[in-house]
Amino acid sequence: MTEILVTGATGTVGHPIARRLAEAGDHVRALVRSPERAAASLPDGVEAVAGDVTDAASVRDAVAGASVVYHAAGMPEQWRLDRADFTRVNVDGTRNVVEAALAAGVERFAYTSTIDVFAWTPGEPFDESVIDPEPRPTHYERSKQDADRIVVDATQRGLDAVFLHPSGVYGPAPVLAAGANQLLADLATRKVPMLLPGGFPVVYNEDVAEGHLRAVAEAPAGARFILSDAYLTLVELAEAVKRRVADAKVPPVMPIAVARAVSNAGERIARVIKRPPLIPRGALHFLESHAVPVAEHARAELKWEPRSAEDGIASTLEHFRDQGWV
Template identity: 40%
Template sequence: MTILVTGGTGYLGGAVVRALRRRGDRVRVLARKTSRTDELARLGVEIATGDILDRTSVEQALDGCDVLYHAAAVYEYWTPDRALQKRITVEGTRNVLAAAQAKGVRRVIYTSTSYTIGEARGQTGTEETHHRGYFIGVYDEAKYHAEQVAREFAWQGLPVVILNPSGIFGPGPLKPVGKMMLDTVTGRQPMLLRGSVSHVYIDDVVQGHLLAAEKARPGERYIVSAYNVDAADFMRETCRLAGVRPPPVGPLFIGRIVANVQELVARRTRRPPDLPREVVALLAHGMRVDGSKAERELGLRYTSLEEAIVRTLAYYWEQGWLKQKPACLQDGTEAGSELYAGRR
């Protein structure tokens, strides 16, 4: 059996690929010509050159595949080309699922996000929550419409399972939550902001993907999320385990001002701001979801928050990103993710 992974050169998709290869599966990754695939090739992964915006290349990549993990998307809260972000996320998903339908793929795991749940302010979102009817930013809007595409294909009979992970952090390339953690413990984040957030550890999301292919019911969605916390408290706990003084907590209106200024600069430099306006908007609205369905139906077990942060800090230390060894590792413990063991 060959498994195709889209987004396999990215953060989550790459972690799924490593887990599949550790298990001994035959894995093929759809990657653009410009993508770096050297590490995947060393893992014995077959590379199919193509693009999710090119349906023909997706169909060719699916030749002989029984299972598809569609994890390709733009996981950023700011990009210089928002229209392209929407096109990749929505139309790319339509192309991939249409190709899977044409090829008769046995199981499709589509990676959405918990931001599509759309819970109202102060509500805890579940898989059955009715969307509030408005969006916080471009990221959740694009992912919402892409998930609707996945549901349409499920109604047509394609065996699609939808996973909705919350804000992912852990070892690997720096994405929004992980970058904020690193910036905070290294003193590059001058202030913390309060607001309810939902997070999950990368290894748990990967395990959720593997379990979904085996146990999930087609047409169902599963929230993968472990920690409902205050954003400032989450960063303060990260600082405690790192052994550094946390930044002060500031008001959201200051965060809005900073984000507006940074995005004005970003439009000129085309370099992402440290604090996108979309992040401040998410904190102002708040986010809280329930990931227990994945525990009940898939058998997923979540890592404790402290262990997840310790493993993340261990990885940052191993990469040379921290000036001092985290306090939680002073006893010699090296607790990085198994999926990244030995990587530098």
């Protein structure tokens, strides 16, 4: 029985990772802030360990004895009232987990990175070959760039790490998190009056989990794998929801000039009223950036094959119905 620690085990990515490992017979520990609150969200057979990635001592305690660490915790939101949260969680948190893993001598480390660390030209397919050397435009992206560098540096100190780079993750999860899942739920319940222009690449969370497990089992140290299915405009996403939810609508698309004006004004107002803006600047930037990642490396090396967005969205909406979210 392998001893494994998973961070972010109540999240959209970490939850299916932890569940699959437990189902395979491994002893899985999950680092959670409150074991009592997390009990209902963790997969069966997963042990809750109290701690926080921002607390180095609790991370060291959680990692002790683990052979493998999956670091899937992070702050994926595109807006925070305190922008330092991105650094505390994504950068300092990753450093804490990495240092604990090095000290404990773990055999394998899987890091959930992001496609945002790569360089790309809008609308053109890109792979893992070029890490963007320039700081990205948003606080979230820059924090993930910094975190990625921390893991790279650790590999030069002996950490046997693999890097997974999912695109926009959606799928069944114990909580309805901000991002693609929230958008799907809002489209299904007709809470989106207008669509933003652009789109983003998507990938089903169960497939992301599968990519992590295969990389840990098969990939050489330092390997990077984009995990992504297809690029969808928000119109295509809304149409996919409408095919599964009879009374869903495909809202009209907001002109880009209007979206930018609303976003810029909203960011300023949000700082005053201390509530998230209607259109976070980071979210609009990502939709406009037309990222088209290709996962051929994962397909070739890991024999990884994601399900179609059509099937994944159908499964996700069914889960949302079961949870009473739509």
